[in-house]
Amino acid sequence: QKEVEQNSGPLSVPEGAIASLNCTYSDRGSQSFFWYRQYSGKSPELIMFIYSNGDKEDGRFTAQLNKASQYVSLLIRDSQPSDSATYLCAVFSGNTPLVFGKGTRLSVIA
């Protein structure tokens, strides 16, 4: 059973701080990794993906991947109240579609 684990939160950070969201996965053969943002009552929205070890930056977002530790994270710099949402980590292993974690709820306090 392929698993993706996330802390459910809520993770509360003050406005302007860095929010760090973490995800671990069980399948060592996993190939690609995705972060989706889901606002309350809305559908998941793809915000970042990463395939290789290291960091990938896109604006205020940085995805970090460590395949040896089976760990992927999302950093949000200069957090804004509009970043308050649930963040879903998803992992692709090649043989099956994406496996999603249950998400971490982020609350950015103004």
Next chain:
Amino acid sequence: DAGVIQSPRHEVTEMGQEVTLRCKPISGHDYLFWYRQTMMRGLELLIYFNNNVPIDDSGMPEDRFSAKMPNASFSTLKIQPSEPRDSAVYFCASSYSRDTQYFGPGTRLTVL
């Protein structure tokens, strides 16, 4: 492109009734996925299609659920008969591969 389109957006029905959810994927996407999301279980994959052919339906909870994709631009998820425990948000997603998926707005189903 308008993105993935789902209808209806909200559905309220009584136990025992048939429910049909509809999805139009993004044009050119070969993969279509049906998910169910609840607070308790998170996002669950029910079934997915590749080029209109069902590939994996192991997530379909029971025989009351069925899905079809008669052509590249349309899919349905049917529940017959519906039960209160089927109440959830049902998402359709499409993709040009199995990994980078784009979600529709979802259908919020309430079975009384």
